[in-house]
Amino acid sequence: RLHLGVMKQRTYAMIKPEVVEKMGEIFKIIISNGFKIAKLKMAQLTKEHARELYAEHEGKPFLPFLLEYITSGPVIAMELIADNGIKKWRELMGPTDCEVARKDAPGSIRARFGKDKSFNAVHGSDSMESELNIFFPENRIDQYKSPRSTAT
């Protein structure tokens, strides 16, 4: 198949426990910014899964708190698809620290829904990595065929 212009790219995105009740507003923002929500799942992470999700932060001082926080309630995991999706989602999230986000990226999700540099509403992958596989392992229940699933 011939691709012209920017390639569609999938990315792992997650609504963190403290803002799950704001999911409706956050979905609206995601969709109106041109993302397709290709997969969606609400679930509570185990400590083991959280450690896997944040493997890059092994040994950092904030990791124990982060693991408590992210396993404190259900999260909403999504596979998002858009042109340049990884970078585009990180831009829509805004800076890690929500105080910084309110100054530098006032329209971002973290500026609008987050609290500080820990409780920051949403997560985004910074590469393809294996984050999608943690929530969406390949199995028959997760497989479907629809116009949306071919939007890669």
Ligand code: RTP
């Ligand atoms: P994320 O991984 O959640 O998309 O966020 P990020 O790339 O912007 O930030 P990252 O550096 O990967 O940190 C992962 C998450 O750990 C918490 N954190 N707390 N207290 C602190 O200094 C601190 N630093 C990071 C945040 O919840 C951050 O999103």
Ligand code: MG
């Ligand atoms: Mg990160």
